[in-house]
Amino acid sequence: MVTQARRAPLPTVGRRLQGRIMPAIGALLVALLVLWLVVNFIKTPAEFYRLFLIGVTNGAIYGLVALGYSLVYGILELINFAHGDVFMLGGMLVATMVTTFGLADDSGLVLWSMILLMLVIVMAFCAVLNTTIELVAYRRLRHAPRLAPLITAIGVSFILQNIGLVWKGPRPTSVPSILPRGTVFTIAGVPYTWDKLIVLLFTVPVLVALLLLVQRTRQGKAMRATAQDRDASAMMGINVNRTISFTFFIAGGLAGAAGLLYALYITNIRYDEGFRLGLIAFTAAVVGGIGNLPGAVLGGLVIALIESFNNGLSWATPGSDWTQSIIFAILIIILVFRPEGLLGERTPEGV
């Protein structure tokens, strides 16, 4: 969407820094990063490629969750902490359905139609859940101080986590692996498997459809208008409440779809997993430029790739002990040098 990061003129010190020193530091950091990647690529190309595939696949899932954050943030400027937990409950619903439908032994057309059915069910479930949350916990606070809904979002997140805990217990729920895991093609001895491909094949159309929805349809236009100026769009005859509900509905559907992919591809889901993934997804949305939909997916990819390379490479790599720190350090660096995010629009304000 088009909520821009409007910025005030920089203070003088910042401006001086911005002028000479900051770009130099920025260029140096990027150069180091590129050097690290290149050396590792030359030393172990097969590993590098394998990690790249892992990163891209995880990134697609992060991106799907991040899209939901970005949509809601774009329209309400609310960090919807409950989003990750909606996603988690969706995953749990899928886990339950896979077992009750007994899909572990199915294959072929039956399997795919069942997966499609599950997709519809879980998307509807999460969409309704998300819309209900907005109705109960956020709508009344539409005119309250902006941090008030942040707190209800946290409260709702706790409630949803508790529901997940009571539903599936404290241990992770293992989902039977039903996606085909055969090899699609092999490069440099590294196989590319079907389950990874399916994740990508799923994310790309969703993103395209979402973009079309937001940019080409009337409803999308209403969403963009509401995001830009709620009062003005109300005056123009847009039903603001319905538009916001619709946004939550779409975001919930995305969370449901991500939940399905997560449950089937990762095959493991636990009650507190949504919150953490939500945090990463929100970070991804900011890295990409919050409110910018392709940016959210790009941010997800960037984070997942960092994670994957740092966990898996061996030359001059801090390793999994520091993954979290490195993700956030890179986030901080990106924001310091490009405060509007990777794909965010730079729109000067006031001048």
Next chain:
Amino acid sequence: MGGVVLKKRYLGLLALLLAVLGVAAAGCGGDDGGGGAATALPSASCGPIRYEGDGDPDYLIASDFPLQGANRALTTEMADAVEFALKQRDWKIGDLTIGYQSCDDSTAQAGSWDSAKCTANARSYASNEKMLGLIGTFNSGCAKLVIPVLNRAQNGPTPMVSPSNTYPGLTEGGPGTEAGEPDNYYPSGKRNYARVVWNDQFQGAANAQYAKELGLKKIFILNDGETYGNGIATLFDQYAKKLGIQILGNQKWDKKATSYEALGSRIKSAGADGVFFGGIICNNGGKLLKDVRAAVGPDVEFIGPDGWTPISATIEGAGGAADDMYISQPGIPIDQLTGKGKNWVDSFEQDTGKSTVDPYTAYAAQAAEVLLDAIDRAGGADRAKISEELFNTDVKDGILGNFKIDENGDTTLGTVTFFEVKNGEPEFVKTITPELSFVGG
């Protein structure tokens, strides 16, 4: 309330403060014990008194486990085992009637043990003179905070028996401990803490020996970054190096990570022929095993300490990826218990209606037995005396077999049992009893 009045107010405040401190320093003793029924521990942390005997109980014992978060399935079962131990004795030791309270050292925010809660609980145990002893804690980190408070209790050290603290430094020095341990924890100079589970030195040594026996040369260590996992991984590292095994790396796995494929890929490219998993199944262990197994292939050996028990949970979490994994467990496995242990498992299962019992539940039951026996031998409600009696423990045909508690508070039950998962079933492999000279470094 502007700043106008502040100066005057401050003078007054200072005077008030001094007055209050004066009053306090003038001395006002602790709560008096007196006779009569036991006062319950605060309901903020502790459940209601469980007692089914006549009238109200005169005294209490309590357990201290994290009842919220990932370990809850296990800890609630352990609490039931403590209650069951008392129930079997008709809530009575000699002529003392004893009730039981299950206390929680976790908070909603932390989702696991919380250091502030641990100390707060410890103070409430220490100040309640009707509280004769504690079964706990579950986490070694929490024990580090609780032991000194109970040790310093007004009328003599309060006895404490842990079913699951494996950090070595709580009872003795040596490998994997820090300077000053364990004396740090016993400011009164008297010991009040015993445990029925082996400390990690033994298990780390046994695991290293077994890795050597398997012919492993290059091992990659993973740990979950928590007190237990990090501790056992470090010890395994030390002992394995002593045996000439090369350690390729000791990395943390993030329990909240989405996948561990990349980590597995790193282990593969490092060329390891074995992986040691220092951590617990609850920290996303199932997913970890799946991903690492997928990355390294079937020929690399997996070894895990007792954090991966109950083995059924590992199998349930990891599915086929758990196959061929070796899992060690201090003492004798629950389904191989004989005599009293077997009886206990049967009657506990009957009492609670459960079909599988976690090994640590047996430890909780044994810890309760050790404490209750010590109360029996002390012949009264003197906490200092009960603490002393803990170290005279000599269990014959107990739930866990035959063992004693040595002068440090460690059990002499020195066997470590190894299992291999085969086709989704744990299979007994062998037992190892490491030499004391090797363990002590």
Next chain:
Amino acid sequence: MSSTANRRSEWRSQVSETLRFDAIRAQWRRLPRRVRGAALPTIVIALAFLYPYYRTWLPDIPIFGDVPTVDTGVTMLIYMMMAIGLNIVVGYAGLLDLGYVAFYAMGAYTAAWFASPHFENVHVHAGAIGVNPKAAGFHVSIWLVVVVAGILSAIAGILIGLPTLRLRGDYLAIVTLGFGEIMPQIARNGDNLFGTGFNLTNGAQGINPIDPPGFGATLNRWLGLPEDFLTVSNGINFFYWTALVLLLFTVFCSVRLRDSRLGRAWIAIREDETAAAAMGVPLMRTKTWAYAAGAFFGGIAGAYYAAFKSGTFPDDFFFNISVFILCMVILGGMGNVWGVLVGGGFLAYLNQEGLGNIGQEINKNLGTNIDVPLYQFGIFGVILVVMMLFRPQGLIPSERRKMEFEEGVADEPLYDVRHAPDG
């Protein structure tokens, strides 16, 4: 509005007439203004100080059961202190900070470094109480350590602030969140920092025991102050009173800061950053000061908390704690010191003691058999949602905030004024 006010004053005069308080009231009015102004705070402070004495006589609170123990009281006071510190950043200056736990961690580890046997190779004793004179490590008097912790945290705040405070609104929030995630990881991996073998934080094992507070033998002899909080018979009361004194100091500083030139600059930035800059308020410096001040109190609270618990572990510092403290500030009423005190005390009480009590009370009164710890998390969530729905401005909103709110500035994000001057 006016009719209720009339009714209320009518009712008030009736009551006073019937009870014949007139004489006392007249007497009261004759007292100097400053004495009258000091009366309420003095009473509150006195009641707080005497709490350990009358606690046992207090009746149960409905729903919540027992009144908080003195032990919980200490935790509440410490969290209140942190909430006041965060309030400077979020409430006064309007900068959303999702990583406040970093400063708490900084304080706690400072206490752990300078008042424990952690560093095995040094042997420095400077006024620590109750420590074996042969023990290794730094053993600095805990009172000094608390101050040092505050200063180090403030420095950390400045270092974090300098590169990032240029960012606005949620971008700043996400950067602070980043620091809040990085700090605990450093604590967790700090037993072998960057492969050098230097043990900074002792990793997952945490650092303990941390030396107890106390006044030492000399002060004990001359003033009767307790020598060592851990060995004295009613030590918990001394922990409580010390925490209370620290809190009073924090509140005092916080109020004075708010009314100072700097405080007005913060509020100006909060209300309209661009206008403030145009009026000559140095944005970076002013914001950095807000960070430093907030961090200072977080550090003090962290250090004292560590000494109270006598240990510090990396597990104590999670994102949840940052969010928890933020909830205290917002729930209490951003910007209002008294509101934040109430919010902080209440939530800390809930987490430490209240949630368990509520469950037990429900079980007792309704005869149910709910497994309380299983539902605590959810109950906490319900309380947050319900309270926020009924008091969106917080329990005690700040007057100025209310004004901003009613004048319509509040349609824009309160902590983020980037939209305000939009032409």
